[in-house]
Amino acid sequence: MVGLVTSVIADTVMAQVELQCGPHRVVSLMSSEAVRDLGLEPGALAVAVIKSTNVVVETPGGHL
Numbered sequence: 001m002v003g004l005v006t007s008v009i010a011d012t013v014m015a016q017v018e019l020q021c022g023p024h025r026v027v028s029l030m031s032s033e034a035v036r037d038l039g040l041e042p043g044a045l046a047v048a049v050i051k052s053t054n055v056v057v058e059t060p061g062g063h064l
Helices: 032-036
Strands: 004-012 015-020 024-031 046-049
Touching: 004 032, 015 032, 024 032, 024 046
Parallel strands: none
Antiparallel strands: 004 015, 004 046, 015 024
């Protein structure tokens, strides 16, 4: 999913990167080193590749 980086919050080890991909907001947690290597900063163009085998979504009193 192609999008624009809207936010980067990083500490010395980990970072949270938010992208706006059309109507979708995508959030990724990655190493701060990867953020620096990729040059990710607000306004940068990036591509989110999503691969997941398990997604769990619950509501406040929901049961599995």
